[in-house]
Amino acid sequence: MTGIPKVLSIAGTDPSGGAGIQADLKTFSALGAYGMTVVTALVAQTTTGVRAIHEVPAEFVTQQLDTLLTDVPADAVKIGMLSDARVTRAVASALRIYRPPYVVLDPVMVAKSGDRLLAAEAVTSLREELLPLADLITPNLPEAADLLGEPEAKTLDEMRDQARRLLGLGVRRVLLKGGHLDGEECVDLLLTGEEEIELTAPRVPTRNTHGTGCTLSSAIAALRPRHEGWPDTVRAAKDYLTGALRAADTLAVGHGRGPVHHFHAIW
Numbered sequence: 001m002t003g004i005p006k007v008l009s010i011a012g013t014d015p016s017g018g019a020g021i022q023a024d025l026k027t028f029s030a031l032g033a034y035g036m037t038v039v040t041a042l043v044a045q046t047t048t049g050v051r052a053i054h055e056v057p058a059e060f061v062t063q064q065l066d067t068l069l070t071d072v073p074a075d076a077v078k079i080g081m082l083s084d085a086r087v088t089r090a091v092a093s094a095l096r097i098y099r100p101p102y103v104v105l106d107p108v109m110v111a112k113s114g115d116r117l118l119a120a121e122a123v124t125s126l127r128e129e130l131l132p133l134a135d136l137i138t139p140n141l142p143e144a145a146d147l148l149g150e151p152e153a154k155t156l157d158e159m160r161d162q163a164r165r166l167l168g169l170g171v172r173r174v175l176l177k178g179g180h181l182d183g184e185e186c187v188d189l190l191l192t193g194e195e196e197i198e199l200t201a202p203r204v205p206t207r208n209t210h211g212t213g214c215t216l217s218s219a220i221a222a223l224r225p226r227h228e229g230w231p232d233t234v235r236a237a238k239d240y241l242t243g244a245l246r247a248a249d250t251l252a253v254g255h256g257r258g259p260v261h262h263f264h265a266i267w
């Protein structure tokens with residue numbers, strides 16, 4: 001495509017600015033995309049965890065999507081927190097109508113603080129209705145385990161097996177994130193159906209990892225319209241995230257796990 005990509009985040013909020021829609025917008029801007037948002041849930045959360053969730057009614061999610069997409073078509077869409085099954089179905093229905101060129105689905109279920117962001121009974125709708133509409137899904141290890149109904153992978157070999165089984169659910173491409181494993185490197189696996197690619201980055205020694213998953217999936221959505229293919233896009237997005245993690249300790253936000261920093265080169 002030519003011009004500046006218009007990229008939509010469909011997700012929940014984070015008042016502390018580290019995760020959710022706020023992280024997505026920062027990522028879009030840092031990567032030169034024009035950011036747009038549809039809010040699925042208002043979340044009272046910060047670096048120490050989630051206090052409360054105020055769900056947006058599914059009908060109003062549909063209204064936001066219709067209002068936006070009939071005026072401004074999205075060049076790419078990132079989907080994050082969906083909260084419940086009705087919102088999941090509303091988003092699936094809009095994707096069928098508006099057919100954006102690239103759909104990146106981060107199947108957000110539980111925050112690092114341990115708080116649920118998707119109702120347990122909504123996992124089936126996510127799996128059956130939304131997964132087949134995504135061009136790429138980006139689960140972390142607990143999310144992959146939940147989607148498959150299996151225990152969490154503990155090794156790279158187990159990750160590879162689970163990534164293959166996720167493709168078997170009818171997903172086009174899987175990026176299985178390995179940040180939850182131990183080790184000096186953070187290894188993610190990209191399976192496209194044709195290729196299996198290991199993406200490796202040095203583990204950044206920081207406890208400020210709030211919003212890593214949101215940042216990676218929104219970087220992929222921001223970069224995909226201007227990159228050649230998925231492997232190149234995902235590599236560039238992971239490089240961006242690693243840079244943002246390296247800069248995280250220059251911030252001092254909150255008393256818990258602080259956010260990554262979407263720094264700009266010029267101040």
Ligand SMILES: Nc1ncnc2c1ncn2[C@@H]1O[C@H](COP(=O)(O)OP(=O)(O)O)[C@@H](O)[C@H]1O
Pocket residue numbers: 112139140141177178179180186187188201202203204205206209211212213214216238241242245
């Ligand atoms: N300390 C770290 N240093 C470098 N990369 C990391 C670090 N922690 C996580 N990552 C990377 O961040 C991305 C998201 O991480 P992960 O923790 O697996 O998912 P989530 O944030 O959704 O729980 C992955 O690409 C992972 O490899």
Ligand SMILES: Cc1ncc(COP(=O)(O)OP(=O)(O)O)c(N)n1
Pocket residue numbers: 011012013014019020021043045080081108110111112113117209210211212213214215
């Ligand atoms: C509104 C909202 N969406 C997603 C998350 C999860 O974010 P993630 O990038 O996986 O990082 P943690 O918050 O788990 O550190 C969230 N917290 N809030």
